[in-house]
Amino acid sequence: MFGALIRIDSVTKRYPDGTVAVDRLSLEIPDRSITVLVGPSGCGKTTTLRMINRMVEPSEGTILIDGKDITQQPVNTLRRSMGYVIQNAGLFQHRTIVDNIATVPRMLGWGKEKARERARELMGRVGLDASLAKRYPYQLSGGQQQRVGVARALAADPPVLLMDEPFSAVDPIVRKGLQDELLRIQDELGKTIVFVTHDIDEAVKLGTMVAVMRTGGKLAQFAPPAELLSDPADAFVEDFLGADRGIRRLSFFPSSGLELLTSPIVAVDSTAEQIAARATEDVPYLLVTDLEGRPLGWGEPDELTAGEIAPERLLPYGRPFTAGSGTLRAALDCAVLSPTGWAVAVDGDGRATGVVSQQTIAEAIRGAHAEGRTDAKAAR
Amino acid sequence: MSGFFDIPSDLQHSWLGLVGLHLREALLPVLAGLVVALPLAQLCVRFRWLYPPVLWVTTVLYAIPSLAFFVVLIDYTGQTELTVMIPLTVYTLVVLVPAIVDGVRSVPQETLAAATAMGFGPVRRYVQVQLPIAVPAIVAGLRVATVSSISLVSVGTLIGNQGALGNLLNDATIYNRPELAWNAVITMAVLAILADAALVLVRVLLTPWMPSGTRRRKTGARPEPAAPALEDAAR
Numbered sequence: 182m183f184g185a186l187i188r189i190d191s192v193t194k195r196y197p198d199g200t201v202a203v204d205r206l207s208l209e210i211p212d213r214s215i216t217v218l219v220g221p222s223g224c225g226k227t228t229t230l231r232m233i234n235r236m237v238e239p240s241e242g243t244i245l246i247d248g249k250d251i252t253q254q255p256v257n258t259l260r261r262s263m264g265y266v267i268q269n270a271g272l273f274q275h276r277t278i279v280d281n282i283a284t285v286p287r288m289l290g291w292g293k294e295k296a297r298e299r300a301r302e303l304m305g306r307v308g309l310d311a312s313l314a315k316r317y318p319y320q321l322s323g324g325q326q327q328r329v330g331v332a333r334a335l336a337a338d339p340p341v342l343l344m345d346e347p348f349s350a351v352d353p354i355v356r357k358g359l360q361d362e363l364l365r366i367q368d369e370l371g372k373t374i375v376f377v378t379h380d381i382d383e384a385v386k387l388g389t390m391v392a393v394m395r396t397g398g399k400l401a402q403f404a405p406p407a408e409l410l411s412d413p414a415d416a417f418v419e420d421f422l423g424a425d426r427g428i429r430r431l432s433f434f435p436s437s438g439l440e441l442l443t444s445p446i447v448a449v450d451s452t453a454e455q456i457a458a459r460a461t462e463d464v465p466y467l468l469v470t471d472l473e474g475r476p477l478g479w480g481e482p483d484e485l486t487a488g489e490i491a492p493e494r495l496l497p498y499g500r501p502f503t504a505g506s507g508t509l510r511a512a513l514d515c516a517v518l519s520p521t522g523w524a525v526a527v528d529g530d531g532r533a534t535g536v537v538s539q540q541t542i543a544e545a546i547r548g549a550h551a552e553g554r555t556d557a558k559a560a561r
Numbered sequence: 562m563s564g565f566f567d568i569p570s571d572l573q574h575s576w577l578g579l580v581g582l583h584l585r586e587a588l589l590p591v592l593a594g595l596v597v598a599l600p601l602a603q604l605c606v607r608f609r610w611l612y613p614p615v616l617w618v619t620t621v622l623y624a625i626p627s628l629a630f631f632v633v634l635i636d637y638t639g640q641t642e643l644t645v646m647i648p649l650t651v652y653t654l655v656v657l658v659p660a661i662v663d664g665v666r667s668v669p670q671e672t673l674a675a676a677t678a679m680g681f682g683p684v685r686r687y688v689q690v691q692l693p694i695a696v697p698a699i700v701a702g703l704r705v706a707t708v709s710s711i712s713l714v715s716v717g718t719l720i721g722n723q724g725a726l727g728n729l730l731n732d733a734t735i736y737n738r739p740e741l742a743w744n745a746v747i748t749m750a751v752l753a754i755l756a757d758a759a760l761v762l763v764r765v766l767l768t769p770w771m772p773s774g775t776r777r778r779k780t781g782a783r784p785e786p787a788a789p790a791l792e793d794a795a796r
Contacts (some may be wrong), residue, residue: 234678260680271675275693275770285679317770330675343678 185247185340185373186212187233192242194228194398202228203398205242210390213371215363217388219378221421225398226377230343233375234263246341261285264334264342264372269350270326272318278304278329279314285337296336303332306369308362324355331363335370342374348383360386381422385410385429393418407433431510434549436502439512439542441526441535446470449477449490456485464536466521469495474532476501479521501525504534509549513542565740569732572722580748582642583725586717587710588756590646594653594706595699601654602661603687612662623655627716635720645717645724652713653706660702664695697771700764704757711753715745726752 187210194203203225210216218226231237233244235256244251251259272281282300287293301314307328318326327347334342348356360383367374378384384391385406393401393409395417402414410430413419419426445464447456449471459467460482469477469490478495499518502511504526515524516539524542526535566576574582605612630648638644668691676686715727722728729745732738 236674236677257680257682260678263678265675265678267671267675267678269669269671271669271671271673273672273676273690273694275690275696275768277770288680319770319772333679 186210187341187373187375188245188248189229189233190243190245192229192232192239192244194225194232194237195240201398203232203239206394206398206400208392208400208403210373210375212373214389215367215374215376215387216390216392217376217378217384218392218394219381219384219388219421220394220401221396222379223396224394226379226394227345228398229394230345230375230377233341234260234265234343261289261337262339262341264336264339266327266330266334266342266344266347268346269323270318270330270347272326272329272333274318277315277317278309278321281318281329282332282336284333289337299336300332303335304329306335306366307332322355323351324359327351327355327359328362331359331366335366335372340373342372344374344376346377346379349378349380356383363387382429385432393421428510428513431513431546431549432508434509434546436507436509436512436526436545437505438548439509439526439537439545441504441537443535445536446533447485448472448474449492451485451490456482464523466496466523468498468523468525468533468536470533476525476527476533479519479523496520498525501527501531501533504528509542509546512537513539513546516542565744568729569736569738569741572728572732576744576748579726579729580752583711583714583727583749583752584756586642586645586714586723586725587649587752588707590649591653591703591706591710593646593650594657595703597650598654598657598661602658602665605658605662606665606691615658619654619658622651627713628719631720640721640723642717642723644720645714649710649713653710656706656709657699657702660698660705661695664698664702665691667698668694696767697764700760700767704760707756707760708753711749711756715749 187208189206189208189210191205191207192203193201193205195201206225206229208216208229218229220226228237232239233251235251273284276284279297279300282303283291283293283296286296286299291299301311304311304314309325309328309332313321313325318329321329330347334344348359351359363374364387376384376387378387384393388406390403391406391409392403393414395401401421402409402418404412404414407430409418410422410426410433413422413426423429442464444459444461445466446468447459447470449469451459456467465481466479467482467485469480469485469492471477471492476498477492478498480490480495484494497520499515499520502508502515502524505528507526512524512526516522516537519525522539523536524539525533526537528534568574568576568579572579601615605615625648627645627648630651631644634644634647638647665687672690672694673686676690681690715724715730718724718727718731722731724731726745726748729741733740733742733745
């Protein structure tokens with residue numbers, strides 16, 4: 182089932198002691214996309230999320246899903262039509278992985294075998310090995326548990342997925358893997374995902390739309406991530422985005438427009454003539470590659486001796502960027518990391534396809550800003 | 562010369578008969594205590610303010626000597642097994658209620674939130690999530706209650722040979738046969754150890770989901786079995 186449109190209409194949550202967690206919030210959450218609620222702690226982002234499945238009831242205002250008021254159906258029916266993923270996964274420690282995932286289908290009256298079959302299918306979808314089916318949660322790593330959490334939320338194929346800081350408790354490498362996996366799954370399934378996080382980088386990476394909230398439960402800005410980075414609505418949003426938003430904004434510009442030089446590349450077994458021919462006035466260094474074309478490092482033309490180039494004496498080339506799918510941010514990062522100031526572009530197999538200087542990248546950045554050309558897809 | 566297992570005829574039971582009687586008088590109260598403690602503990606979890614007074618009452622009841630109970634009860638239930646089992650049932654509550662409350666409360670917040678978000682109503686959540694996860698803590702409580710109950714049954718000898726194996730202690734003095742006292746003490750100790758082992762086995766069978774290395778640690782706050790045993794000795 183594809184995602185549904187969620188409309189939050191001037192919703193306020195006031196607690197009996199007078200605290201206002203969410204203050205007249207209105208949001209139109211587009212269907213079949215990821216909308217991220219981000220903000221500092223106490224900004225009401227989790228409260229907002231929990232109002233969508235009525236774990237918190239609004240004091241004022243209404244929430245509509247595909248035009249229908251969510252209070253118009255029994256609360257547990259509503260909840261079973263929404264997946265929910267939580268920090269630390271919140272798995273049932275007394276049930277096997279496959280039975281954890283099958284929980285909602287079982288409650289919806291599916292037969293045991295059908296529910297388990299569905300659970301196994303989802304394990305594959307979220308990248309879990311089938312051999313884990315009969316294990317218990319304690320036998321899984323944090324990242325694997327979180328994958329089970331996502332599979333469990335998807336089990337009954339709900340149109341809406343609510344995710345409450347789901348990846349906050351795992352280490353950065355695992356988190357990146359889970360984020361990439363979520364984007365991949367979303368490409369396949371097209372759910373309406375509402376994602377809560379306090380991590381602006383995560384918000385920018387995952388969100389089709391990002392709602393920045395401020396303490397007191399007010400909406401500060403609601404915009405696509407590229408717009409957020411280029412035009413923060415006020416000082417609070419700018420401050421929340423952090424000091425290097427200019428650099429991060431480069432994630433939204435593809436590097437495919439960069440003009441790559443292929444001349445200053447020599448193979449490790451090159452002859453003296455080849456080295457001499459490749460050395461030009463404008464390029465002070467030559468990139469040496471192995472016999473398959475993978476970069477080894479930079480050398481000055483004078484120091485490269487034909488036939489006996491020693492890879493260990495070459496200058497490091499930093500971290501190459503991928504020519505087709507990389508972003509200007511990756512290219513710039515590569516140029517900054519490289520002692521020569523030149524960035525190395527590689528293809529999908531890691532073979533060098535060209536080099537580009539900091540100056541060229543800087544010009545591309547200026548050009549991109551001038552055109553205001555943003556491509557959200559490039560961020561991924 | 563009478564043997565170790567020759568039971569004086571005034572007890573009207575063989576040794577095995579006494580063992581059976583002893584187990585019945587000790588285990589029925591534990592079972593009854595569990596039946597009372599489960600809803601009581603659930604009320605304490607639901608209404609937090611109720612827990613301290615309930616705990617206070619169970620502790621005070623535990624402090625009442627069984628003799629005092631017998632004096633009151635004997636007018637109603639006479640010199641019967643029931644008179645012995647009622648105070649024993651009451652005593653188990655001091656262990657079982659906190660064990661169940663702690664066990665149910667030890668269920669992680671995110672597990673409860675996830676259950677609610679998936680559309681579990683309160684009853685389904687209690688039966689399918691909270692109780693199963695509380696099983697290790699509940700069994701830990703049952704172990705203490707059971708061992709304590711097995712040792713306490715013997716006071717029943719004071720109200721006309723209702724103490725099962727405990728009656729042997731009395732007969733040991735009457736007939737000047739110290740081996741009967743040894744028999745009583747050793748048999749009760751063996752019964753306690755066997756019952757305890759049986760409960761451990763039940764726990765292991767019920768909780769395949771527990772990491773084996775941390776089974777003891779994860780059961781949470783649990784009274785040390787030695788403490789009530791010492792109190793029983795003093796009683």
